[in-house]
Amino acid sequence: METRKEQKERRRQEIIQAALELFVGRGYAATKITDIAKRANMSTGLMFHYFDSKEKLYEELIRMGLEGTAYPGEQKCEHAIDFFVNFTEALFAYMKEQPVVAKFFVLMAEAQRSEATPEHIREIAMKVNVIEQFVPIIEWGQNEGTIKEGSPLVISNAFWCSIQGIAERFATNQDIELPEAEWIVDIVRRK
Amino acid sequence: METRKEQKERRRQEIIQAALELFVGRGYAATKITDIAKRANMSTGLMFHYFDSKEKLYEELIRMGLEGTAYPGEQKCEHAIDFFVNFTEALFAYMKEQPVVAKFFVLMAEAQRSEATPEHIREIAMKVNVIEQFVPIIEWGQNEGTIKEGSPLVISNAFWCSIQGIAERFATNQDIELPEAEWIVDIVRRK
């Protein structure tokens, strides 16, 4: 038998999951509280028992997205390019296994990009800054000759934009077959 | 002196431009008619003199996006890979010169992807199907050995997701330096 505490936590999770799917599928602004309630099988009123407002619910999801975004350090790779291969393969495998991962990519991207995002929420979302995190790895790879010449920041940006584009497509259409990780790594690989 | 016809057309364009910028910057649902009116320097009432509704205005923009999406055929390239290089270089140059191009990428992507898009508008947006258009070129390149092995559709998808990701980033932040076209073409290039 479920305790009240457990039940409360489950309900919370049901709301969070429904909201994630809708925010990703329709965008935050186009998602109605009633839609979320319907998908979570509850009345609209009950939503407010768990979250003070639609915006607070959004904030909670963005916080979750931020916490879930723990990218590995330089690992134990012989070459920088191996880091990219391992990372990309792991990410794609993870997205296939847990489609929620791709959904969080889309959620965070919208929060970062949209001018309609409430400022305090955008600030939280902006703490995810993967592009800069990959710069030192690219510099390492350029020194050893496994990664292309060029501005590390611009290269990192190209890589991440591609990952982002792929995640966005996959998040809303899981029938799409993900590309080989190597193909995407070729963006940064020196020939 | 401006004739009435000219003035009407100018006003129309002012609305269209303001709407494009806002739809791209905030998303369709988060953009208020009053925002558009303000940006176009007119009263909200006047908007409805030019467009019957927010949705009709959206439809008009999506139609424009569809028309503007005329991709070249196989051109006169010696190798399929050259087609990709020329195409990508031309696209990036065009985006730098006319940032509106990147904005249309984002507009069309939202219309295609979002479950909140009115069905008849989504149908129009869906007519842009660049991924399939590039399949025969990839097949050609695979036969001559300049393009990677693998499902042409999946390769085309990988390429376009990257282009999409880059366009989305550039559309909202033109300070971002675009990557070298060659880097992105490396997604499809055979080593």
Next chain:
DNA sequence: TATTTCATTGAATATTTATTCAAATATATC
């Protein structure tokens, strides 16, 4: 079992946003 506390509902209210419209102003036509 009685009592208290928490979960839940859905209709009522508040708020936001799209749309209409009557009146005012400007431009064209005669």
Next chain:
DNA sequence: GATATATTTGAATAAATATTCAATGAAATA
């Protein structure tokens, strides 16, 4: 210049959506 036609405004209305709340039922505690 007089009349007609088109543009423009902004306040009024309508529609959509978020939020509140009083009432109900269910679970925990005594």
